Amino acid sequence: MTSIAEHLDPTGVALPxxxxxxxxxxxHPAMHGTVRILAALDGERIVDADVQPGYLHRGFxxxxxxxxxxxxFPFTDRLNYVSxxxxxxxxxxxxxxxxxxxxxxxxxxxxxxxxxxxxxxxxLTCLAAxxxxxxxxxxxxxxxxxxxxxxxxxxxxxxxxxxxxxxxxGGVKEDTPEGWAERVLGDFDEIRGALxxxxxxxxxxxxxxxxxxxxxxxxxxxxxxxxxxxxxxxASGVDYxxxxxxxxxxxxxxxxxxxxMDTGDCYARFYVRLVEMHQSLRxxxxxLAQMQPGPVLCEEHRVVLPPKREVYNTIEGMIxxxxxxxxxxxxxxxxxYAFIEGGNGELGFYVVSDGTGLPVKVRCRPPCFIxxxxxxxxxxxxxxxxxxPIFGSLNMIGxxxxx
Amino acid sequence: MSADPTIxxxxxxxxxxxxxxxxxxxxxxxxxxxIPHFCYHPGLKVVAVCxxxxxxxxxxxxxxxxxxxxxxxxxxxxxxSERARDAQRQQLExxxxxxxxxxxxxxxxxxxxxxxxxxxxxxxxxxxxxARLPGIKAHPIGPRITYDAERCILCWRCIxxxxxxxxxxxxxxxxxxxxxxxxxxxxxxLDNPYSLCTVDLCPVGALTExxxxxxxxxxxxxxxxxxCPGCATGCHIELHSYGxxxxxxxxxxxxxxxxxxxxxxxxxxxRELQGSDRAGRGKVEGRPVSLEEACVxxxxxxxxxxxxxxxxxxxxxxxxxxxxxxxxxxEALGGVQVFGTARPDWQADGVLKSxxxxxxxxxxxxxxxxxxxxxxxxxxxxxxGTAKVAICLxxxxxxxxxxxxxxxxxxxxxxxxxxxxxxxVSLPMAAWCEMxxxxxxxxxxxxxxxxxxxxxxxxxxxxxxxxxxAIGAGRPLDIxxxxxxxxxxxxxxxxxxxxxxxxxxxxxxxxxxxFANGRG
Numbered sequence: 011m012t013s014i015a016e017h018l019d020p021t022g023v024a025l026p027x028x029x030x031x032x033x034x035x036x037x038h039p040a041m042h043g044t045v046r047i048l049a050a051l052d053g054e055r056i057v058d059a060d061v062q063p064g065y066l067h068r069g070f071x072x073x074x075x076x077x078x079x080x081x082x083f084p085f086t087d088r089l090n091y092v093s094x095x096x097x098x099x100x101x102x103x104x105x106x107x108x109x110x111x112x113x114x115x116x117x118x119x120x121x122x123x124x125x126x127x128x129x130x131x132x133x134l135t136c137l138a139a140x141x142x143x144x145x146x147x148x149x150x151x152x153x154x155x156x157x158x159x160x161x162x163x164x165x166x167x168x169x170x171x172x173x174x175x176x177x178x179x180g181g182v183k184e185d186t187p188e189g190w191a192e193r194v195l196g197d198f199d200e201i202r203g204a205l206x207x208x209x210x211x212x213x214x215x216x217x218x219x220x221x222x223x224x225x226x227x228x229x230x231x232x233x234x235x236x237x238x239x240x241x242x243x244x245a246s247g248v249d250y251x252x253x254x255x256x257x258x259x260x261x262x263x264x265x266x267x268x269x270x271m272d273t274g275d276c277y278a279r280f281y282v283r284l285v286e287m288h289q290s291l292r293x294x295x296x297x298l299a300q301m302q303p304g305p306v307l308c309e310e311h312r313v314v315l316p317p318k319r320e321v322y323n324t325i326e327g328m329i330x331x332x333x334x335x336x337x338x339x340x341x342x343x344x345x346x347y348a349f350i351e352g353g354n355g356e357l358g359f360y361v362v363s364d365g366t367g368l369p370v371k372v373r374c375r376p377p378c379f380i381x382x383x384x385x386x387x388x389x390x391x392x393x394x395x396x397x398x399p400i401f402g403s404l405n406m407i408g409x410x411x412x413x
Numbered sequence: 414m415s416a417d418p419t420i421x422x423x424x425x426x427x428x429x430x431x432x433x434x435x436x437x438x439x440x441x442x443x444x445x446x447x448i449p450h451f452c453y454h455p456g457l458k459v460v461a462v463c464x465x466x467x468x469x470x471x472x473x474x475x476x477x478x479x480x481x482x483x484x485x486x487x488x489x490x491x492x493x494s495e496r497a498r499d500a501q502r503q504q505l506e507x508x509x510x511x512x513x514x515x516x517x518x519x520x521x522x523x524x525x526x527x528x529x530x531x532x533x534x535x536x537x538x539x540x541x542x543x544a545r546l547p548g549i550k551a552h553p554i555g556p557r558i559t560y561d562a563e564r565c566i567l568c569w570r571c572i573x574x575x576x577x578x579x580x581x582x583x584x585x586x587x588x589x590x591x592x593x594x595x596x597x598x599x600x601x602x603l604d605n606p607y608s609l610c611t612v613d614l615c616p617v618g619a620l621t622e623x624x625x626x627x628x629x630x631x632x633x634x635x636x637x638x639x640x641c642p643g644c645a646t647g648c649h650i651e652l653h654s655y656g657x658x659x660x661x662x663x664x665x666x667x668x669x670x671x672x673x674x675x676x677x678x679x680x681x682x683x684r685e686l687q688g689s690d691r692a693g694r695g696k697v698e699g700r701p702v703s704l705e706e707a708c709v710x711x712x713x714x715x716x717x718x719x720x721x722x723x724x725x726x727x728x729x730x731x732x733x734x735x736x737x738x739x740x741x742x743x744e745a746l747g748g749v750q751v752f753g754t755a756r757p758d759w760q761a762d763g764v765l766k767s768x769x770x771x772x773x774x775x776x777x778x779x780x781x782x783x784x785x786x787x788x789x790x791x792x793x794x795x796x797x798g799t800a801k802v803a804i805c806l807x808x809x810x811x812x813x814x815x816x817x818x819x820x821x822x823x824x825x826x827x828x829x830x831x832x833x834x835x836x837x838v839s840l841p842m843a844a845w846c847e848m849x850x851x852x853x854x855x856x857x858x859x860x861x862x863x864x865x866x867x868x869x870x871x872x873x874x875x876x877x878x879x880x881x882x883a884i885g886a887g888r889p890l891d892i893x894x895x896x897x898x899x900x901x902x903x904x905x906x907x908x909x910x911x912x913x914x915x916x917x918x919x920x921x922x923x924x925x926x927x928f929a930n931g932r933g
């Protein structure tokens with residue numbers, strides 16, 4: 011990578027052809043709020059770019075060292091805040107691995123259903139923003155309207171529209187409300203309708219194709235060497251999906267396909283996400299059909315909070331509650347890594363415990379930070395206008411990237 | 414425990430070597446195995462009433478209490494076999510039968526043995542839905558202690574503390590069976606000088622310190638190691654603070670000094686210091702000024718007078734480091750005469766309280782040796798009229814004659830009242846619980862204390878103020894800028910046999926009780 015200073019160097023050329031440095035972001039609408047790109051321009055062409063994330067850094071990992079294991083969940087919500095349930099699940103799985111806990115089957119199914127809903131919401135958001143930034147406002151409205159149905163269902167399930175904190179170590183907070191499964195299935199028509207509309211509006215649209223095809227191409231080799239996973243990796247021909255390759259939860263029992271493309275451009279990344287949403291709906295369909303009634307939290311008294319009826323009326327329940335809240339769940343000393351397919355790829359949590367109620371370390375492998383690391387190389391040589399589809403198709407989520 | 418291990422036994426399959434006469438709880442503890450117990454305490458006689466420490470011994474027909482059973486050669490103890498675990502669990506179930514759902518309003522929460530043992534050894538929901546027996550609540554069993562009979566699990570620890578530590582039989586059991594309560598004799602109170610040790614040892618929230626009741630949740634407290642300044646015994650204590658305020662004082666185990674105990678008077682020491690009249694700013698002729706300004710005024714006074722016109726008053730209440738700085742100052746100013754003062758004696762009680770009410774009399778003696786003049790010399794010097802300026806380091810012990818006989822007084826004070834009101838210059842001084850330092854107790858044992866609360870306003874440790882004065886007077890002291898440096902300097906000068914360099918010890922960071930392994 012050549013340095014920006016090199017381009018700035020006045021080499022004695024008399025004509026005004028020197029490169030110009032401009033700031034894009036961090037408060038530019040197309041930068042999704044929090045990324046700054048320091049670009050050296052030669053006319054419209056980007057000769058060099060320095061992508062600087064970090065404006066949404068909250069110190070997630072440090073925060074986790076000062077709270078109990080259970081109190082980490084709200085922090086994980088704020089990682090990838092368009093699919094918080096997936097973060098919840100990833101973190102819960104890491105701690106459960108350390109505890110050697112078996113999560114009840116129904117909880118696993120609920121995690122799958124809620125997680126796939128969150129994934130659809132995540133992808134819808136990405137497509138909506140990408141479409142809008144390229145001028146397709148209608149696409150934005152259609153996608154967000156469909157996403158709102160998902161938020162409604164997640165609100166019914168968890169009590170919150172965005173930051174759910176729904177998972178618990180050992181299961182999920184509570185069972186699905188009455189008639190919830192039917193309402194989820196009832197939303198499929200609208201979601202599928204929106205997806206079909208988007209497909210018809212954009213996939214054969216000359217302007218959209220010109221703006222995205224052959225733009226921001228990442229080869230399979232580059233994708234692998236930069237550690238790309240998820241939809242972006244699969245758009246470049248990396249056939250890797252954690253749900254398929256390392257099935258966790260009950261994914262082994264569900265039938266779905268993993269779309270892979272090999273052009274590696276913005277169009278492929280858009281298309282892979284579109285197809286994946288159809289697959290997610292397929293998964294939800296099957297999971298809701300297979301789900302059986304049963305407990306949604308495991309029976310381990312030293313991990314799971316007692317029911318409130320016991321807490322308020324018996325000393326045993328009261329003590330359990332107090333010890334679990336004040337001391338925290340005592341997780342055996344050791345370390346564990348659990349990883350799931352997040353909205354943007356392999357979302358991993360590496361946790362270390364010293365046997366007390368406080369985590370020693372909670373490290374998150376954020377897929378989009380790894381994807382964004384390559385972005386400077388991707389936009390080099392393109393025109394300024396191409397930053398928009400390239401950045402949009404990577405779906406950088408500040409909360410997760412900067413933590 | 415004797416240093417001569419003579420008995421070999423196995424506990425949970427692991428070999429342990431212990432001295433003759435060691436019980437199973439201690440034997441297990443020596444290899445890191447916990448046997449749950451309520452009534453047993455290493456400092457008290459064994460009564461084996463709580464039945465919580467039942468363990469299995471292979472080949473013995475019945476389970477035995479670990480507290481009362483002594484280790485024997487070749488014994489095979491199982492502390493967590495099916496039978497032992499069952500007995501421990503059932504015992505907890507019985508103990509909890511009538512326990513009130515009080516945790517949200519109980520002061521013991523966080524350091525409650527019942528909570529901890531239930532969670533670790535039982536943790537099963539209740540199996541009955543009968544009404545719980547009511548009991549006496551919030552009963553002032555003594556002037557400093559509140560008793561709650563519902564929470565009491567009848568371990569008799571409080572009875573034994575009174576009998577064996579305070580040597581006064583003030584508590585006993587009243588009634589029988591389910592109605593048994595801890596009680597004093599009619600008309601009597603739990604008011605012995607060590608009564609608060611019963612609160613320390615109470616495994617539940619049955620006995621609580623009235624002054625600390627509903628003050629702070631225990632798991633929010635931060636503990637620092639300290640030394641009690643109440644008398645020359647120098648009990649090892651812990652100061653527990655929250656929000657920058659010291660909330661309570663508890664004894665800290667020290668095999669040589671105070672074991673597990675301390676007197677009730679000592680616990681009031683930090684409380685005595687609190688109050689709105691703590692000095693946080695300097696004063697010149699009664700007018701509040703910044704510390705800097707007050708130091709300049711004081712230094713000017715010092716540089717204007719010759720050494721024989723100055724006197725320095727130190728006391729056995731000060732830390733060794735402040736005393737060392739005082740000695741350095743007296744030398745730097747050209748040999749100022751130093752007078753030692755002290756709080757008057759009280760009655761020693763043969764348990765922990767010493768007659769000498771000063772924590773650092775030994776330190777004073779070590780630092781100044783024969784150069785120190787006493788109270789009688791002070792009288793003489795004051796009446797001679799040769800003392801023009803006095804530097805006074807302890808308002809508590811100051812001779813009232815000072816005001817009339819000396820022209821100007823530079824006072825290092827804790828409070829704005831008293832000497833600070835008439836002194837020419839007063840400088841705010843941090844108290845022992847707000848600074849790092851050490852006392853030397855009557856046996857010559859160095860005790861290190863740590864800051865438990867921030868000093869008010871601009872207040873600084875005595876040695877830091879003296880160092881500032883010396884700099885202002887153009888005679889800087891070569892003593893270092895931290896308490897450990899000063900201690901090291903004193904130790905080098907006085908001899909390592911007198912002040913062993915290692916005894917100051919490493920700095921211990923404050924400990925949040927919440928995650929301190931079941932302590933908070």
